[in-house]
Amino acid sequence: MPVTSWQSLHDGWSLTAVRNPEMPENPEVPESVxxxxxxxxVPGCVHTDLLAAGLVPDPYLDEHELALAWIGRTDWCYETTFQWAAGGRNGERVELVCAGLDTVATVVLNDVVLGRTANMHRSYRFDVSGALRIGDNVLRVRFDSAYRYAEEQRERLGGRPNAYPTPFNFIRKMACNFGWDWGPELVxxxxxxxxxxxxxxxxxxxxVRPQVTVADAEGRVTVRVEVDRADGESDGESDGKSGAEPLTxxxxxAGEVAETVLAAGQRTAELAVTVADPELWWPRGYGEQPRYPLTVTLHAGDRELDGWQRKIGFRSVRLDTAPDEHGSAFTVVVNDLPVFVRGVNWIPDDCFPHRVTRQRYAERLRQAAEANVNFLRVWGGGRYESEDFYDLADELGLLVGQDFLFACAAYPEEEPFRSEVRAEAVEQVVRLASHPSLVLWFGNNENIWGWHDWGWQxxxxxxxxxxxYYFELLPAVVAEHDPSRxxxxxxxxxxxxxxxxxxxxHGSMHIWTVxxxxxxxxxxxxxPRFVAEFGWQGPAAYATLRRALPGRELAEDSAALAHRQKAGDGRLKLARGLAAHLPAPRDFDDWHYLTQLNQARAISVGVEHLRSYRPVCxxxxxxxxxxxxxxTSWAAVDGDGRRKPLWYALRRAYADRLLTIQPRQGGLALVAVNDGGAPWTGRVDVTRLTLAGEPRGKATVALSVPPYSELTWPLPADVGSSDDPRSELLVADPGGTAERAFWFFAEDREAAYPPADYDATVEPAPDGVRVRVTARTILRDLVLAPDRLDPAAEVDEALVTLLPGESTTFTVRSAVALDPAALTTRPVLRYVNDMVPKQ
Known part of the structure; x- marks a missing residue:
């Protein structure tokens, strides 16, 4: 067994507000605190500790966020007493290891200052051999206000433009803690x-830095190792000559072993392990995700001193940016196969990241995979994601692009920031090097764009x-520490x-003008060649809003709901989007359904358009x-983990096989996109119908779409155009080989829908009920919202359009009995043409 030991210090902590004699008292700190x-x-944070003690209300509920700003402007001290039996003798080293301190901290053991920190995104290690005592030891970690530190740095260095009035760009901390256009200000x-x-x-x-490459059916793992020696200086400060004992x-x-000897005083080594014909790790949808344990051990003679283990995957990755007739590409290539990125952006899943457990990560990443997503971009205003996040991405075959943590602001490059940025970048690049899911590092979010277009210069x-940072320091760090990505x-x-x-x-772009x-x-x-951001807003699920606003009126224009709209003019943009397409809402229930629907439609239009232009995009x-x-935000999964209609739309639009009708050169065309590894063959019947289901024109297309490609067929004029657009639509039916596609010639607010008519039945199912809807008339975009009856209820499908005579079945999972009448009527069961009054 390795001759190292670990003593967790997670117990016995208390928290106090600090009365700073050098600073004015914060008058907003309640006396009870x-x-x-x-x-x-521990791990934890001040907000959740105060909440658990009943000293503050939940900042996620009502408008409590606004009343808790004083927390971020107050200094705090964490303290614990722990027992120590022995240590620091017979050549032993004892170190206090802090994996994450948020953010401006002074660490004191038994009244000895061990060090000061100012970076949430790095770990710290302090030699405590001389400060420990046998018996009781008192450890204190004092946190100075992040606001005050950032404001002092801004005053010292001069202001820099950013997207918000807070000084988040003057501290190495999760930027979105300072508030964003979807998040609260909870510092x-x-x-x-x-x-x-x-x-x-x-x-x-x-x-330990593993570099995994594959070439000519041979896997190679190059392992670069640095060691600290107890009889020499540590943490990179050694002169390279101390340390008297050779090490192995x-x-x-995969059963292959390599070893090397570090001579006395030597601290670095490189080993190479070759594996013949390894099973390749593939993105989800392209193959399996086999992983191999990689173990690295350190020995002195016959003693094992230390060990390290991770799971690795053999795969190659490169970014194709070659110039072509359309500009220059931006294509992720894995195992020499170009991958169309069907992606989503990822933000911190909680303002208090210690609350995001492995189970919660697993639920969220499964939601991504089940929506046919194959790529997650970890946005630069949050954090370098956790080992659990990356391990689950490896397991699920989800590719990841990780931003370095700079977002929507000009960042100072003076000290101490340059050194802090380098230290965090080196640590995080090395930490994540073993994960096959990580395929791309981005230098920042929107800052180069901001410098060009937002008046910064x-x-x-x-x-x-x-x-x-973006053009010199960060590329140098990646090139030195992880050139495989x-x-x-x-x-x-x-x-x-x-x-x-x-x-x-050229390259990657963001589309926000829309x-x-x-x-x-x-x-x-x-x-575009690659779109790394585009989105449309919609409110959270009904049960989520009801929990967040207990006892409050849910109204589109209420102050309570306005507090949950952080985007500039967000309410007006939602209204503008509705007015272009859908009937005017009559009440909150209409508004909620229609804005969620419009969000889903907007993203479907964008995704299907982009996919239809593969391989240019x-x-x-x-x-x-x-x-x-x-x-209210751009998310597909809301803050309580509930899937919005957008999630179901993504699942359809990101399917391996996509059939879509697209405008092309003054007419309409049928586009079939095949992201699978087998040819897509069959036939598609494209029919122009009245809203009553009567055929008016038809064309048949013989499908033969090669793997990883798309084909386009212009539709004949008698099918792809209408003399009565208010009363007609197109349906493209691939005979069960994919989801069928619709094209409505008129917007819903103008369509001549008949009054809706349908039959609905409810029958028991093993974990809930099945709701079967049979249409007597067209029913456009059926959505069943069982969370209105049971907040824990989930439904398997949404956004289903039925033609007259067709049926669909919704499966609802719920542990409680649900009222059948409520399940089959407004506001639980919705469709666009229930806005048409019955005659």
Whole structure:
């Protein structure tokens, strides 16, 4: 067994507000908090500790967020007493390991200051051998206000433009804690990751960096190792000559072993393990995800001193950015196969990230996979995601693009920030190097674009803004520590300084003009190479809003709901989007259904358009998969984990086989997209129908779509056009080989729908009920919302359009008895043409 030991220090903590004699008292701190010693949870944060103690209300409910701003402007101290039996003798080293401190911390053991920190995104290790006592030891971690630190740095260095009035760009902390256009302003402090004492003797593994490559059916694992020696300096400060004992490093994978000897004083080594014909790791939908345990051990003679283990996957990845007749590509290539990225953006799943358990990550990533997503972009205003996140992505075959943590602002490059950025980047690149799911590093979110287009240059004058990070420091870190993965300076970025950073013909782009200014049909105006962000808003599920606003009126124009709309002019943009397509809502229930529906339709239009232009466009990354609290936002899964109609629309639009009707050169065309590995053959009947279901024209297309490709067929004029657009539609039916496609010639607000008529039955099912709906007339975009009856209820399908005489069955999972009458009528069962009054 390795001669290292770990003593967790997660118990016995208390929290107090600090009375700082050098600073004015914070008058907003309630006396009940100012005088309290609060039991604290580690890992955790101040907000959740105060909440658990009953000293503050839940900031996610009502408008409590606004009343809790004082927490982020207060200094706090965590304290615990722990027992220590022995240590620091006979050549032993004892270190306090802090995996994550949020953020401006002073660490004190037995009144000895061990160090100060100012970066949430790194870990810290302090030698405590000389400060420990046999028996009781008192450990304190004081957190200074993140606001005050950031404001002081801004005053010292001069202001920098950013998207919000808070100084999040002057501190290495989760930027969205300071509020975003989908998130609350809850500025945290606390010991947010594990903390404990590591005891070791002789030497330890300080860093292990595996590089996994595949070429010519041969897998190669190059393992770079750094060690600390107990009789020499540590943490990179060694002169390279101290340490008297030779050490052996051994790496094992797939039954193959390599080892090397570090001579006395040597601290670094490189080993290479070759594996013949390894099973390849593939993105989901392209193959399996086999992984191999990689074990690295450190030995002195016959003693094993330390060990490290991860699961690795053999796969190659590169980014194709070659110029072509359309501009220059942006294509992720895995195992030499170009992958169309069917993606979503990921934000922190909670404002308090210690609350996101492995189980919660697993639920959220399964929701992504079940929506046919194959790529997650981890957005740069949050965090470098956890081992659980990446391990689950590896397991599920979800590709990941990880932003370095810079978002929507100009960032100072002066010290201490440059050194902090380098330290965090090195640590995170090394930490994540073993994960096959990680295929791309982005340098920042929208900052290069901001410098070009958002008026920054005049405001900045000659002050730094982050260019040195994105074009020099970060690519150098990736090249040195993980050259097996591509790096791209920003999202968006065109690939060249002489081309606009958000040029659709080059590199990656973001499309926000549509949501901010235009109707969603204008997504079709773009022919991009790769879209890393585009989105449309919709409210959270009814049960989520009801929980967040207990006892409050749910009204579209209420102050309570307005607090859950963080986007500039968000309410007006939602209304504008509805007015272009759908009937005017009569009440909150209509508004809720129609805005959720419009969100789903908007993203369907965008995704289907982008996929229809494969291989010119090779990436669609929707903003966003998830939410961190109950809010109206661009998410497909709301802050309580409930799937919005958008999620079901994504599942359909991101299916391996997509049939879609698209405008092309003054007419309509049928497009079949095949993202599977087998040819798609069969036939498609395209029929022009009246809304009553009567055929008016028909064309048949013989399908033969090769793997990983698309084919387009212009439709004949007698099928693809209508003399009575208010009363007709197109249906493209592939005979069960894919979902059928619809095209309505008129908007719903103008369509001559008949009054809706249907039969509905409810029957028991093993975990709930089945609701069968049979249409007597057309029913457009049926949605069943069982969470209105049982907040835990889930339904398997949404956004189903039925023609007269057709039926569908919704399966509802619920542990409670649901009222059949309520399940089959408004507001639980909705469809667009229930707006048409019955005659």
């Amino acid at each position: 100012a005088s309290a010693r609060v039991p604290a949870t 945290t402090a606390g010991i947010w990751q594990e903390i404990g004492l590591r005891t070791w003797r002789t030497a330890r593994l300080a860093e 490093v051994r790496a094992t994978v 005049a405001e900045l004058a000659d002050r730094s803004w982050g260019a040195g 591509p790096y791209w300076p920003g999202s968006p970025w065109s690939g060249r300084p002489d081309i606009h950073p958000n040029d659709p013909a 949501w901010n200014q235009l109707d969603y049909t204008h997504y079709r105006d773009y022919l 090779m990436g669609s990354v929707v903003w966003q998969l998830n939410d961190c609290w109950p809010v």
